[in-house]
Amino acid sequence: MSISKLQLGYLALLSMLGFIATDMYLPAFQTLQADFATGPEPIALSLSIFLVGLATGQLAWGILSDRFGLKRSLALGLAIFTLASVGIALSSNISQLLAFRFIQAIGVCAPTVIWQAIVIQRYHAEQRQRIFASIMPLVALSPALAPQLGVLLNTTLGWESIFATLAVIGAMLFFVTVKQPAEARPSKTVSLRTDLGSLVKNRIFIGNVLIFSVTSAVFFAYLTGMPEIMAQLGYSAKDIGMSFIPQTIAFMVGGYVGKKSVERYGDGKVLSIILTLFTFAVVTVFIASQSTLTSIWPVLVPFCFVAIANGALYPIVVNRALSSAQHSPATAAGLQNSIQICISSIASMLVALFAQQALIATGWTMLICLLGLAGGLWLARNKGAVVDREKELETAKEIEATA
Numbered sequence: 001m002s003i004s005k006l007q008l009g010y011l012a013l014l015s016m017l018g019f020i021a022t023d024m025y026l027p028a029f030q031t032l033q034a035d036f037a038t039g040p041e042p043i044a045l046s047l048s049i050f051l052v053g054l055a056t057g058q059l060a061w062g063i064l065s066d067r068f069g070l071k072r073s074l075a076l077g078l079a080i081f082t083l084a085s086v087g088i089a090l091s092s093n094i095s096q097l098l099a100f101r102f103i104q105a106i107g108v109c110a111p112t113v114i115w116q117a118i119v120i121q122r123y124h125a126e127q128r129q130r131i132f133a134s135i136m137p138l139v140a141l142s143p144a145l146a147p148q149l150g151v152l153l154n155t156t157l158g159w160e161s162i163f164a165t166l167a168v169i170g171a172m173l174f175f176v177t178v179k180q181p182a183e184a185r186p187s188k189t190v191s192l193r194t195d196l197g198s199l200v201k202n203r204i205f206i207g208n209v210l211i212f213s214v215t216s217a218v219f220f221a222y223l224t225g226m227p228e229i230m231a232q233l234g235y236s237a238k239d240i241g242m243s244f245i246p247q248t249i250a251f252m253v254g255g256y257v258g259k260k261s262v263e264r265y266g267d268g269k270v271l272s273i274i275l276t277l278f279t280f281a282v283v284t285v286f287i288a289s290q291s292t293l294t295s296i297w298p299v300l301v302p303f304c305f306v307a308i309a310n311g312a313l314y315p316i317v318v319n320r321a322l323s324s325a326q327h328s329p330a331t332a333a334g335l336q337n338s339i340q341i342c343i344s345s346i347a348s349m350l351v352a353l354f355a356q357q358a359l360i361a362t363g364w365t366m367l368i369c370l371l372g373l374a375g376g377l378w379l380a381r382n383k384g385a386v387v388d389r390e391k392e393l394e395t396a397k398e399i400e401a402t403a
Contacts, residue, residue, distance in 0.1 A: 003123065003131060010176055012135045014074075014115035017081070017173070018108045019142035021166055022050060024150040028159040035159065036094045043094075046101045053105025054112070055341045061110045062117070062334020066195065070114050070121065070330060075177045077110020082170035089163040104166075111173065113337060117330035120322045121183065128323065129262060132315035137255030140248055140311065195328045199335055207380025208321035211275075213340040214372035215310050217347035218282060221369070222247075222303055224351040225362030230296055232358065243300060250307035258312025267316045274316075275373070278309035282366050289363025299359070320380070343372070 025032075032043050065073040084104035091097040119131050153161040199205055223244075230240045261270045284302035293299070318336070325332035347365050354361035 003127065008131065008134060010173070011115050011118065011131065012138050013169070013173060014111040015135050015139055016142045017169065018054060018112040019139060020146045020169070021081075021085075021104060021108050022047070022054075023143050023146035024153075024166065025159065025162045026147050027151040028154040028162060031154055031159045032097075036097070038094050042098070046098055049098055049102045050105040053102045054109060055338065055345070057106040057109030058113045058337045058341075059331070059334040062113045062328075062331040063195070065110075065114055065117060065330030065334075066328045069183060070117055071177060071180055071183055073330070074110050074114045074118075075174060077107050077114070078170050078174040078177060079107070080104075081107030081110075082167050082174060083107075085163045085167035085170055089160040089167065107170075109334075113333045114330055116318070116322060116333040116336075120326060120329040120333075125319075125323060129267060129315060129319050130259065132319050133255060133259035133262065136314050136318075137252040137311055140251040140255070143248075195331050196335070199325055199328070199332055202324055203379045204324040205321050205332060205336075207376045207378070208317040208324075209336045209339050210372055210376030210379065212314065212317045212321065212336065213343040214369040214376065215278065215313060216340050217344045217372070218306060218366045218369045219310060220344040221347040221351050221362050221365040222285075222306070224348040225355075225358040225365075226299075228355050228358035229299065229362065233293060233296060235296065243296065246300065246304050247307040250304040251311040254308035254311025255315070256311075257308070258315065261312070262316065267320070271313060271316050274309045274313045275377070277305060278313070279370060279373070281305035281309065282370055286363040286367045289359045289366075293359065 026047075029040070029043050032046075033040055036042070061073060061077060081104055084100045084107055087100035088097055088104065091100060115135075119128050123131060149165075150162050153159075153165060226243065227240050230243060235243075258270060258274065281302045285299055285306070288298040288302065291298070321336055322329055322332050347369065350365045351358065351361045
């Protein structure tokens with residue numbers, strides 16, 4: 001089954017919705033604080049509550065989707081997200097905003113998980129790789145573009161318009177989802193315990209998820225430490241904001257180059273080169289972190305190579321992980337995302353705990369992540385990193401037989 005540009009756009013917007021909902025309202029923090037006559041802590045709590053919802057809801061939606069169907073579960077999640085967004089826009093006190101913000105996070109977990117399962121269920125291996133490689137670099141744009149749209153809406157129409165816009169996006173995606181073709185009826189013969197047990201025992205799945213998680217954790221450690229590192233070096237807030245542009249561009253370049261390279265040389269050879277680049281770049285950042293710096297460039301330049309590597313490797317390892325779990329793709333996607341968020345959050349917290357020595361803490365945290373990368377590689381390669389094509393075809397036939 002080939003994919004149209006409209007369908008690719010639909011999947012891309014599903015993948016970006018969680019990031020857009022996270023970041024679009026950030027420029028409105030001061031406005032919210034004034035409007036609700038409260039301090040900064042409750043407004044900041046609204047972000048923390050949203051992230052908690054993201055961390056806890058994804059596995060649950062994955063399990064529900066494999067039991068009751070991707071289309072119905074996705075439509076329900078989008079409906080919850082849309083109604084919660086309306087609720088936030090109409091909130092008259094901070095308690096209502098916080099409650100609806102948590103519900104909004106639970107709802108947006110559905111598209112965050114299910115778009116990946118849709119790709120695995122509908123398309124064959126080569127198409128899946130291309131789709132993931134096309135969509136994931138676009139996701140990197142979300143944290144850069146969403147706040148800019150938030151600034152425009154907040155200054156022209158008020159903070160409520162930000163959540164009204166999210167509600168409109170959610171409603172549009174809901175109606176497109178309802179119009180999607182019917183899927184194969186999900187099999188309910190396998191228990192949840194068996195599903196999760198098979199995923200945990202699946203070394204290809206766990207290995208690639210671990211690679212995805214620790215490379216993401218390196219990114220989160222850097223994002224947490226970089227503002228404090230630059231502030232300690234005497235850079236302005238504007239300089240700190242501008243410093244994130246090169247890494248965003250680098251991530252997108254990595255995604256594009258990785259996609260073209262995989263099409264030409266295959267994912268195995270490309271992944272080996274990418275991981276070598278990633279390791280070299282992390283070690284270079286670590287060496288710089290143990291030095292006395294007068295400029296941010298000795299850290300920023302090698303980290304751009306980390307970003308290039310991440311942009312190229314994410315589609316490969318995500319495709320490998322989910323392709324090895326085609327009997328329960330949504331559960332696998334939910335478990336993958338939950339593990340990724342947990343490991344990345346731990347890395348972020350480690351840097352935050354030692355913020356007074358942010359440069360050293362960031363370097364050591366990134367270096368420790370290389371140990372996890374080695375473990376992931378060992379697990380993924382122990383049973384063979386590439387899913388056997390004959391087994392994949394056999395699995396596809398079994399899925400079709402359940403329709």
